[in-house]
Amino acid sequence: MLAxxxxxxxxxxxxxxxxxxxxxxxxxxxTSKGDFTIEVTKAWAPLGAARFYRLVQNKFYDNARFFRVLxxxxxxxxxxxxxxxxxxxxxxxxxxxxxARSNTRGMxxxxxxxxxxxxxxxxINFGNNASLDSQGFAPFGKVVEGMEVVDSLYSGYGESPDQxxxxxxxxxxxVAKFPKLDYIKTARVVPAAAK
Numbered sequence: 001m002l003a004x005x006x007x008x009x010x011x012x013x014x015x016x017x018x019x020x021x022x023x024x025x026x027x028x029x030x031t032s033k034g035d036f037t038i039e040v041t042k043a044w045a046p047l048g049a050a051r052f053y054r055l056v057q058n059k060f061y062d063n064a065r066f067f068r069v070l071x072x073x074x075x076x077x078x079x080x081x082x083x084x085x086x087x088x089x090x091x092x093x094x095x096x097x098x099x100a101r102s103n104t105r106g107m108x109x110x111x112x113x114x115x116x117x118x119x120x121x122x123x124i125n126f127g128n129n130a131s132l133d134s135q136g137f138a139p140f141g142k143v144v145e146g147m148e149v150v151d152s153l154y155s156g157y158g159e160s161p162d163q164x165x166x167x168x169x170x171x172x173x174x175v176a177k178f179p180k181l182d183y184i185k186t187a188r189v190v191p192a193a194a195k
Contacts, residue, residue, distance in 0.1 A: 019057065021050040026144070026192045029061075030185040033153055036146025038108055038124075039192065045097035045140035048110055048118065052140060053189070055120060060085065061187040065174050067166060069155035074129065076111055077184065078121030079163065083170040086120070090167065094118040097138040103129040106147050107139035124150055153182045 021042055028037045042049040055061065060080055068076035080086045095116050103109055107125050110118035115136065124143060125132075143150055157178050165173045174181055 021053045028190045029187045032182045034149040036149045038141045039144045040141035044100045045138040048140040065181040065183045066153045067161045071155045074123040076123040079166045081171040099133050099138045101139045103132040106143040108141045109137045109139045154180050
């Protein structure tokens with residue numbers, strides 16, 4: 001029953017008209033390692049910022065694992081705990097945004113497999129990955145609090161978790177095979193700091 005309700009919510013979220021995206025907003029991630037906050041700036045990557053806002057508002061990232069953690073490079077997340085929820089979004093590709101900011105430490109960017117393939121997966125840069133800029137990876141926000149938490153996320157599995165298995169089985173696969181992965185408890189929009 002719970003899975004059916006989550007799928008219904010995900011389908012409705014994917015098809016309904018999104019709420020207007022604020023010009024700047026913050027998202028607080030409560031994780032198994034502690035909290036961190038990302039500030040999103042719509043002007044940097046408007047389509048990416050709008051999709052992220054929509055996903056966070058609908059609790060898409062709750063209970064999702066940080067499934068790809070490469071020390072010195074980046075940490076990736078965005079395949080949901082429930083594979084039925086992910087199935088609703090898997091073919092809802094975003095058109096590319098222009099790269100307006102560089103992939104430096106703390107910047108968050110969508111993962112992609114070529115032009116116009118962004119969906120729900122994102123990564124946070126651990127270091128200066130400016131070489132990604134020319135490949136079309138457009139940052140839409142930056143970690144502004146708790147980067148030490150991001151740095152501490154479990155990296156012992158590297159690239160071992162299979163993304164196809166995550167998409168088909170969700171957390172059932174990850175908990176059984178990769179139990180040490182850190183995860184997002186909740187991701188919520190919070191008031192932006194006053195300028």
